[in-house]
Amino acid sequence: MTNHYIREGDNADLTELRKLCTFDTEEMAAFLNNDKIELNRKRQIQDFVAKHPVLGNPKPYYFMTRKEKMENSQRKAMHALELAPQIIDVHSKMDVYYYNDSIHNHDGHPFALHNSMFMPCLEAQADEEQLAEWLPIAKNNQVVGTYCQTEMGHGTNLRKLESTATFDEKTDEFVINSPTITSTKFWPGNLGKNANICIFAAQLYTKGKCFGTNNFIIQIRDFTTHEPLPGVEVGDIGPKLGYACTDNGFLRLSNIRIPRRHMLMRFSKVDKEGNFTKPLHDKISYTTMLHVRSVLISFFGNILGRALTIAIRYSGIRRQGEIDNPKKEVQVLDYTTQKYRLFIPLSRAFAYIVLGRQCTKMYQNLLLDLKNGNADAMTDMHEILCGVKAVCTYECCCLGVEQARLACGGHGYSDASGLPYIYTTHVPGLTYEGENTVMLLQCASGVMKSAALALAGERSKLSKITKYLAEPIQTKSTISTDCPTTQQYIDCLEVNAKVQILKTYKQYASLLKSGMNKKRAMNECGIDMTKCARRHTKQFVAKTFAETVADYQEGETKEVLSQILELYLANEVTESPSGMILSGFVNGAQLDIVKKRVKILLELIKPNAVSIVDSFDFTDNQLMSVLGRRDGHVYENLLKFAQSSELNETHVLPSQHYIQKVTSSKL
Amino acid sequence: MTNHYIREGDNADLTELRKLCTFDTEEMAAFLNNDKIELNRKRQIQDFVAKHPVLGNPKPYYFMTRKEKMENSQRKAMHALELAPQIIDVHSKMDVYYYNDSIHNHDGHPFALHNSMFMPCLEAQADEEQLAEWLPIAKNNQVVGTYCQTEMGHGTNLRKLESTATFDEKTDEFVINSPTITSTKFWPGNLGKNANICIFAAQLYTKGKCFGTNNFIIQIRDFTTHEPLPGVEVGDIGPKLGYACTDNGFLRLSNIRIPRRHMLMRFSKVDKEGNFTKPLHDKISYTTMLHVRSVLISFFGNILGRALTIAIRYSGIRRQGEIDNPKKEVQVLDYTTQKYRLFIPLSRAFAYIVLGRQCTKMYQNLLLDLKNGNADAMTDMHEILCGVKAVCTYECCCLGVEQARLACGGHGYSDASGLPYIYTTHVPGLTYEGENTVMLLQCASGVMKSAALALAGERSKLSKITKYLAEPIQTKSTISTDCPTTQQYIDCLEVNAKVQILKTYKQYASLLKSGMNKKRAMNECGIDMTKCARRHTKQFVAKTFAETVADYQEGETKEVLSQILELYLANEVTESPSGMILSGFVNGAQLDIVKKRVKILLELIKPNAVSIVDSFDFTDNQLMSVLGRRDGHVYENLLKFAQSSELNETHVLPSQHYIQKVTSSKL
């Protein structure tokens, strides 16, 4: 079959590897980009952007200072909005996403939070009248919004946010305040410099009583001058590990008055008399979070795909050391350890891309339910998304991306590789939208309820996701041949989860029985709880991935997908098998079979590896990487990159005189 | 007992925690800083530096551009050299180290490579006459040196370096060349802008024959003007993940002529006639690497200590969520998961600080041996240091530092935390001085030889480090009470290593027997080989740590050290126990005992945690962290940090007009 990314004049090693391709990269690219139509649309948009230099960077991104980056992204944002109607449907979320993705780097742009948080939150939480008022001007970017939830003192425990919104019956207004230093809003993206309006979470007070956190629309800057309004102290929070293009901000409000109807009122309401009506479901205002978490799963799978595109291409080019022929150095991709380092993450990138799509479907269904007043699926979705969010971001943004970077040796540490950028930009995924450890504990807390039902024989009360907990435990894995089935792997992962969960539940239940409160008991079992959540999540990911591959049409692409799936499964089984072993479910010989499969699969995937990452279909422009260039011309461009370092503007640094004073003068 | 770091007006939570201290922080600080004398010396030097503002930064480090950082470090370096005689003995390595450590940040200064690589390499590899010539001017910083080994195309496989040094009998000179793009020297620190001289690794050609890689002293810049000499192309390699203050450089030489005696000749030699004499031991020129790797172990233990000082102090200040009292939020240090996240790395920091000292002693002994013509200990030292280097840097610079950062939630991502700086500065430790995967494979390769001897019953041929491989395997762990002994833990780790090693050896040996060459067989077993190396290393670290604690004088400090040691051991045993389980050495009940110990130890250590990290005795100046301040006044200073962001110089960014054009204008 064909790799369609081959061009004449490419690095010869890369071309050789691409020629080994056993599938059609166009079909795989369609799979990885949702479908053929979306793939083509993306390419059209990318082509358009490439043809308009005003949408590009005037100098290489890595050589810009933070101020230059901010200016550059504002400039590009303007041109982007002006040119948009020529190529995209500005009301199509997909179009807008691909358009911005082609123009801006991933560390932010002026409308990033407006599009990803402000608008979805508005759509979910404003009532019809409010939507009619705000949505049109939000969609046209006449206002630039952000989402202000986190405060300096509180990110996780939102119930203890300190900002206040006190209802003033006399004027039919809310009065907003930041009463303490720790109540300062801190971190919201685009808040520091770009946003002129925000959705603001505050404790709602009416008739002298507090009704908890609610969301309000607050204008913070003058629409004409962009100066902060009176009573508003707002600014950027300063340099960070990454995200140089995002003005994560701080915000302090003092006696800001807003109309009552600037409270988002689809679910909770305050009437003119100051009566509060509470929402149907007590976590209803978290829907935006569920949405964002769903979208992030595929997104981070793709991010890992970027890092691996770079590392796998480079590993086909990099020659280092000899194996059989002492005269000819091998490609580092020939080392088993290198394949292991890169293909395990590759299998995970696939797993999460697939999983994210399923989660987005779940979310769409949930929204429909909620509009019909039914919040049943909310808890279930919340629980599994907590686990998935934590495991996905850790494996993609932290482990996977760093392994890709480290696999490039020294050059991985240079900005030229593109990998420092990916890591520093996406590793906060482990923290924002729910800190990972907290996410695991929340997932586990839900799993404990399911375990209780399972042990009480209440199978029918369990959801599709947790039903396996109530099924009778097989006593022995049926793995016996050299090639376990998908089901046999999944059985292992289910048992591994079940053993951990039921054991932890017993411990937890006995603490409760001894009179301990729920939170303390959870904390006592904290370490085991995170394990429960991880294993529960992993069997869920595995099943979802397996179902998707099973449904795929027969052919060469499916064959490759099946190998990637099996590698994913086999590796998960070997990762922390002690639960399966201690419960007698698998023995050493069975584990050896699985380990051997891992090795075999690494070999099977190797000839296709470059073609697989090619099929993510990232452009050089997106990768911003000398090591990951499609054409493989790494070394000459690495030298060029070095030569253009800002420190090389002069042979001798202007401050060299300091050193000369104490060195050569002595000779 | 007393925590001596308490001051009036400190954050109350932190003071409370410090008051729980059960030991004397001065004694612990002496232990962690080698001894009382060294601790005091360090403090004297730090005080001196603090009193001289010219040795400080004119504005907060994180707010400087790269150019400002380079200028600042050159300026500080000048003042440092001028003031040095007032406080330090400039010939004492310890003094120089503490002095530079107090003045410069960790991402480099103009003499960093000169001190850490150029000088040690010179001392180890120059003969007496050469030492007499170069050492004095090197010690006085009259020349500024660096160490140029890595090329763009080769960092790991040094045998394939492409730079050439061809002996010209007629002039008694070597002619040095960079024949290809990939032969460009790439990465050496301080090479780009600061160094005027370097030790340069090149293939030595004489009489038409190549004699492999040797080291040469080459001047690259004019001592007076600092301009590159004719035939020298040199410069900075551009921006990187970190190390903004280091001018990692590239270097291309074209027909540079140097006197024959600029080849370092302690071990290999070329005489006037061009005859080459080879060194006693074929890896003799690697001694500098052994030295650096030894020093790095303690250093990285300390680095992890810095990150944990920040994260543990902040975890005592940060209140988030409730456990027992719904009205009072707990310190996040109260969460079991937070303790687990931070105290396991804490135990590792201690382990590596201790281990590094032992390795440095081993190195000193080796140097003496080598001077006496005995290279026996070299291989042994090389092998274990490979494993230790890989495991230590991974656990300290990558896992540990990132866990510390992530444990600070969102604020960990801000430069204000000081943690992004630590990560980006030290994570290349996984790559430089031997790429980690390669290190593990080299360690494993040595272990395989020992395994062969062990299986052949040649116990007497095994070194102290590998002897355990030949001892009869106990069949069952004797753990039976709630409190396992140090020896019982170590038995587990030995068995875990032994099972993995002997199993892998059998597989490897059978491949060799089938006719496969050694390198291919190693590669076939690559994944298992890295496991062998890791487990072998871990039992070595454990033993060394245990011996040191055992030797420590009785008292409160020893009690705390013993808890830290036990936490280290217990965690290692639970981390990947499947080998122990499958071999029948431990059962589920025994593992449960060990897991319970982990939990108990976390609780025992908690009241001392802040006092333990205080005892690393890092100053605020060293930590450069708002979250890790000794006084605990985090929030007001976080706001100040934010307010001073360069983007806040104006309320409205200068480029805001771009956005105004497309937004408010429409209203």
Ligand SMILES: Cc1cc2nc3c(=O)[nH]c(=O)nc-3n(C[C@H](O)[C@H](O)[C@H](O)COP(=O)(O)OP(=O)(O)OC[C@H]3O[C@@H](n4cnc5c(N)ncnc54)[C@H](O)[C@@H]3O)c2cc1C
């Ligand atoms: C790049 C970036 C962008 C962001 N963008 C936005 C934005 O646009 N809008 C916005 O509102 N916010 C934003 N945030 C803030 C982000 O949502 C919070 O940082 C995040 O929710 C974590 O909360 P925290 O910082 O308070 O962490 P903390 O809760 O303080 O966590 C600190 C430590 O305590 C532990 N911990 C806390 N609670 C518990 C518990 N109950 N049980 C066990 N352990 C616990 C955590 O595991 C962690 O180890 C952003 C943050 C970053 C880094």
Ligand SMILES: Cc1cc2nc3c(=O)[nH]c(=O)nc-3n(C[C@H](O)[C@H](O)[C@H](O)COP(=O)(O)OP(=O)(O)OC[C@H]3O[C@@H](n4cnc5c(N)ncnc54)[C@H](O)[C@@H]3O)c2cc1C
């Ligand atoms: C910040 C920094 C500072 C540095 N400072 C200096 C300096 O002062 N002087 C100097 O000379 N150099 C310096 N270096 C270079 C450094 O020593 C090399 O980068 C390092 O030795 C790794 O070599 P490499 O980059 O060629 O990696 P490669 O060898 O190309 O590694 C790439 C990948 O191939 C794999 N691989 C390579 N060989 C094998 C094998 N035999 N078996 C299995 N897998 C293999 C590796 O595991 C890795 O995954 C520095 C590097 C950095 C990042």
